[in-house]
Amino acid sequence: MNEFKIENISEEQYNHYFQKWLYQYGGASDYVSLKHYIENYNNDVEGDVDIYSTSLCPCIICIKESQDE
Numbered sequence: 104m105n106e107f108k109i110e111n112i113s114e115e116q117y118n119h120y121f122q123k124w125l126y127q128y129g130g131a132s133d134y135v136s137l138k139h140y141i142e143n144y145n146n147d148v149e150g151d152v153d154i155y156s157t158s159l160c161p162c163i164i165c166i167k168e169s170q171d172e
């Protein structure tokens with residue numbers, strides 16, 4: 104997947120991006136839009152969006168996942 108298209112991500116991935124973005128920017132879309140955030144997301148730096156782990160990501164989904172175990 105060389106050309107990233109926001110339309111091609113799954114709903115699950117979209118929700119995870121959204122929570123990550125919310126955590127980092129507090130929903131301040133005038134600062135960094137969610138679309139811009141997803142398009143510029145760096146898996147190597149910020150963690151694979153398909154992995155739910157609090158060691159990679161501090162968002163609410165990952166926290167919930169870790170609490171369920």
Ligand SMILES: [Zn+2]
Pocket residue numbers: 119122123155156160161162163164165
């Ligand atoms: Zn997360």
